[in-house]
Amino acid sequence: MTFLRSALFALALNFISGIAYANPISPIVIKFSHVVAPNAPKGKAVLFFKERAERYCEGKIRIDVYPNSELYKDKDEIEALQLGAVQMLAPSFSKFSPLGIKEFEVIDLPFLFQNKADLRKVINGPVGRWLLGRLDSKGFVGLAFWDNGFKIMSANRPIKTPENMRGLKMRIQPSRVLQIQMQAWGAVPKILAFKDVYQALQTGIVDGTENPPSNMYTQKMHEVQKYATLTYHGYLGYVVVVNKAFWDDLPDNIRANLEKALAEATAYANEIAQKENDDALVAMKKSSKIEFYTPTPEEMKAWTDTAKTIHATAAERVGTDLLEEIYKETGVKP
Numbered sequence: 001m002t003f004l005r006s007a008l009f010a011l012a013l014n015f016i017s018g019i020a021y022a023n024p025i026s027p028i029v030i031k032f033s034h035v036v037a038p039n040a041p042k043g044k045a046v047l048f049f050k051e052r053a054e055r056y057c058e059g060k061i062r063i064d065v066y067p068n069s070e071l072y073k074d075k076d077e078i079e080a081l082q083l084g085a086v087q088m089l090a091p092s093f094s095k096f097s098p099l100g101i102k103e104f105e106v107i108d109l110p111f112l113f114q115n116k117a118d119l120r121k122v123i124n125g126p127v128g129r130w131l132l133g134r135l136d137s138k139g140f141v142g143l144a145f146w147d148n149g150f151k152i153m154s155a156n157r158p159i160k161t162p163e164n165m166r167g168l169k170m171r172i173q174p175s176r177v178l179q180i181q182m183q184a185w186g187a188v189p190k191i192l193a194f195k196d197v198y199q200a201l202q203t204g205i206v207d208g209t210e211n212p213p214s215n216m217y218t219q220k221m222h223e224v225q226k227y228a229t230l231t232y233h234g235y236l237g238y239v240v241v242v243n244k245a246f247w248d249d250l251p252d253n254i255r256a257n258l259e260k261a262l263a264e265a266t267a268y269a270n271e272i273a274q275k276e277n278d279d280a281l282v283a284m285k286k287s288s289k290i291e292f293y294t295p296t297p298e299e300m301k302a303w304t305d306t307a308k309t310i311h312a313t314a315a316e317r318v319g320t321d322l323l324e325e326i327y328k329e330t331g332v333k334p
């Protein structure tokens with residue numbers, strides 16, 4: 001009798017879990033992992049995407065967002081996407097290098113773009129499409145580019161010109177181009193995951209770093225750095241990527257709704273990024289924890305004069321044809 005009752009119970013349980021599994025209204029879950037704070041430009045754009053995507057898909061999709069490297073750090077999140085442990089990410093261009101797509105590093109070159117308009121021309125044109133296409137062979141689909149902004153330089157001592165960078169240990173993203181850039185300025189580059197930057201600055205593992213103001217502020221880096229210089233020397237932005245097998249398996253109408261939500265999130269991301277960076281700069285100035293310096297035109301020339309050598313050294317790494325194509329599109333060549 002006891003046996004019969006427990007067998008019936010097990011049967012009922014199987015039946016119920018079978019229903020739950022096959023339930024047509026249980027949503028498809030997209031795990032979206034990222035490394036920045038929820039109130040950084042990327043963090044906000046991901047939440048915007050979640051809201052739109054879930055609304056357009058009418059309960060058939062749920063987006064679980066994991067900010068601040070909660071789930072994975074830089075390199076691990078890329079591997080997790082390849083393995084299908086997460087479905088979506090928005091890493092910066094540099095983060096694709098360890099995967100073997102070194103051409104993405106071209107965007108890291110200092111003084112490649114004079115402004116966002118030049119940048120957009122390039123990433124929204126054939127170069128951008130080509131870069132996205134490079135992701136296919138890695139099991140990703142590149143869906144969109146999201147803005148952050150131009151980087152400033154921070155350190156535990158004042159920096160006015162590249163001369164002042166000599167000997168400074170500088171945290172960089174995993175990019176050979178950024179390594180070349182820092183070495184050209186006499187600094188000692190050190191690759192660290194974004195999550196580890198605050199502590200590395202605090203404990204003196206590195207002396208300084210480069211990032212747009214919004215990332216500095218939302219990670220509280222200004223509390224562990226004494227000086228920052230508004231060099232705006234290089235660009236940092238994102239590539240929204242999805243696991244290809246997952247994407248290809250989605251029903252057509254779901255994919256179409258996700259694309260619609262993403263197009264709107266992209267417009268939103270690109271619209272808010274500049275203001276987020278401007279506001280972050282104001283907030284950090286107000287905090288009086290860090291001193292900001294704006295280089296004079298002569299000092300700025302000392303920075304831009306280094307571009308020619310850095311670009312020439314990095315050309316082979318990123319591809320000479322690709323670089324020449326970008327120069328052609330922007331009309332600017334150092």
Ligand code: LMR
Nearest residue numbers: 035036092173194211215
């Ligand atoms: C960094 O590692 O500095 C940035 O790529 C972090 C980010 O995603 O903005």
